[in-house]
Amino acid sequence: MLNNHVTSTVTLSRLNSTRCSPHLDGYTDWLVARRYTAATIELFLFGIIPLGQWLTQHDMPVSSFDHRALEAFRCDRDSIGQWRHTGGRRTVKAAFVGARRFHEYLVIKGHVESTPSASSLPKLLEDFAHWLQIHKGTRVVTVENHIYYLRKFVASLGDKPDAYDAIAVRGYLQTIAKRYPMPTTKATFGSVRVFLRYLVAAGLVTSSLPEAIPVIRDMRLASLPQYIVADDIKKLIDSCDCMPLTARRDRAVLLILARLALRASDVAMLNITDVDWRGARLRVGGKNRQQCWLPLPQDVGDALVG
Incomplete structure (x- = not known):
């Protein structure tokens, strides 16, 4: 239930005033069932408010919020510079992240049409997702996050692992590091590292390839002690x-x-x-x-x- 995760009456009122309101209880329960943390659920709900405003401005019902509308919303947020929401030291693209997750919920529940290209995965990533869930016991949420970052990796380097080498992998990661902020860069590096380890386990690449990925150190935390006495x-x-x-x-x-x-x-x-x-x-x-x-x-x- 929405009320269990939003304590502010002002925020609750703003959420309930949007066109998304009839779906929010089910959406919140869906997030809980997928084992998102309370902080992450709050983050996703934060994105509903600007999304609801955007739907009203464009006189668009929730049933029309398909993949094309999601992309239009992303472009709109990008153009007005309202991308970021800061919680403590963590800065994320909260509005779009929340809207994208809500769109996923609507697709799964059959309220909007699915994206043709997003519904199909390269077999290489399908096998990787299966391996994570069956052999590693990885949560569905974590698998989805890895797949999100790896789609671009496979699209860039191809779906033939025997063509992967250290130069190609590092070149792709350097492009990511230059283009995206630190949280996205670290997440991409981590997902690619896990993916390459899977390819090693499957005998598709050499065992040394994961070592091509450098470790990113967060200098913000460099002054903190490694342990507490x-x-x-x-x-x-x-x-x-x-x-x-x-x-x-x-x-x-x-x-x-x-x-x-x-x-x-x-x-x-x-x-x-x-x-x-x-x-x-x-x-x-x-x-x-x-x-x-x-x-x-x-x-x-x-x-x-x-």
């Missing part, structure tokens, strides 16, 4: 008492992160049924949905009970 962790956990309303929750989350070295998304996906109290262990889904059990330290268990 034990004394600072203790101070951080003790600081939870300064916020009585959320102290118990924050303390439990920080203890899980500190004691079990989980990712934030792992903690966010935890459920009470993942705790085996008798066996003193915790079930974690992991990055590729490969479940495993971790020992439950006493202080973490106490924090969860509290």
